[in-house]
Amino acid sequence: xxxxRDKTKEERLKEGMMVLNRLKEVGIPMENxxxxxxxxxxxxxxxxxxxxxxxxxxxxxxxxxxxLTLFRVAGPKTGPIMFxxxxxxx
Numbered sequence: 001x002x003x004x005r006d007k008t009k010e011e012r013l014k015e016g017m018m019v020l021n022r023l024k025e026v027g028i029p030m031e032n033x034x035x036x037x038x039x040x041x042x043x044x045x046x047x048x049x050x051x052x053x054x055x056x057x058x059x060x061x062x063x064x065x066x067x068l069t070l071f072r073v074a075g076p077k078t079g080p081i082m083f084x085x086x087x088x089x090x
Contacts, residue, residue: 016042
């Protein structure tokens with residue numbers, strides 16, 4: 001197995017855009033607080049390259065919560081991970 005290397009800024013930008021585009025595809029608007037939280041985390045990650053894990057992101061009023069993982073290193077299975085889960089509205 002080859003040694004792991006840090007992702008380049010270009011790789012991080014490409015992966016970050018994939019996450020944001022996927023959120024738009026599932027109907028989360030850019031003005032949503034959860035979308036903005038994800039976008040800000042991606043912006044910091046693209047700039048500094050430090051791994052990001054956000055355990056809970058609220059996508060109100062879409063009855064969804066999310067979890068985001070962005071890896072520092074490149075390699076197999078190190079792409080961005082964004083989970084969205086439906087929650088019951090109160």
